[in-house]
Amino acid sequence: MSRSERTYLGMFTEGRADGDQQGDESMSTAGIEEAYSSILKELGEDVERDGLLKTPLRAARAMQFLTKGYKETVQDILNDAIFDENHEEIVLVRDIELFSLCEHHLVPFFGKVHIAYLPNKKVVGLSKLARIVEVFSRRLQVQERLTSQIAEAIKVALEPAGVAVVVEAAHMCMVMRGVQKINASTVTSVMLGKFHDDPRLRRETLALINK
Numbered sequence: 001m002s003r004s005e006r007t008y009l010g011m012f013t014e015g016r017a018d019g020d021q022q023g024d025e026s027m028s029t030a031g032i033e034e035a036y037s038s039i040l041k042e043l044g045e046d047v048e049r050d051g052l053l054k055t056p057l058r059a060a061r062a063m064q065f066l067t068k069g070y071k072e073t074v075q076d077i078l079n080d081a082i083f084d085e086n087h088e089e090i091v092l093v094r095d096i097e098l099f100s101l102c103e104h105h106l107v108p109f110f111g112k113v114h115i116a117y118l119p120n121k122k123v124v125g126l127s128k129l130a131r132i133v134e135v136f137s138r139r140l141q142v143q144e145r146l147t148s149q150i151a152e153a154i155k156v157a158l159e160p161a162g163v164a165v166v167v168e169a170a171h172m173c174m175v176m177r178g179v180q181k182i183n184a185s186t187v188t189s190v191m192l193g194k195f196h197d198d199p200r201l202r203r204e205t206l207a208l209i210n211k
Helices: 003-010 018-042 055-066 074-078 126-137 143-158 199-209
Strands: 082-084 091-102 108-118 122-124 162-171 186-193
Touching: 018 055, 074 126, 074 143, 091 126, 091 162, 091 199, 108 126, 108 143, 108 199, 122 126, 122 143, 126 143, 143 162, 143 186, 162 199
Parallel strands: none
Antiparallel strands: 082 122, 091 108, 108 162, 162 186
8 A cells, every 4th residue: 555545544543532632622622713703803893792702612613513524534434334245337326415615715615426436346335435525525625636535535445446536516715706606616527447547437437427
């Protein structure tokens, strides 16, 4: 296994005692809460008014939830969910809901992920593919990197004959600000192994995704 492959499956694997982790999270929440309070003040708001009294804390907890993927690993998610199986045809899970935060403006992008792989004596519990999407989407992201990380994680975990990942998403940084194009969507794809090398297989897979 290469260094880059170990990185995909080994991110944030160093555990801490529960007490230490809870203490660190509490300190982190307080720091984020204070930062949000400062932002609101700089915007000209009164953080002491009724509607905003608990907003910095709520926002801090929301941000921690939206970025909880930093504390999760693919190894933990897959656990014992990889099974020996002789199935050799395409396995496809379509329309996995995606929610993430753009790392450039900290606003959401959301859409769907389609994942296909060609088993090589190993299959994974289907719900785990959605969990892999969660691990990487619950971080500050760009869609291109997110697509690659999902594909590489599946490649490393299952060693399949091929992996295909297609992501379709709408970006609020385009819809709410900037060019304000409300109907714009972005499609990214990563094709590995046979999906990359075999145009017929790639066409078949894309046809199944768009069916």
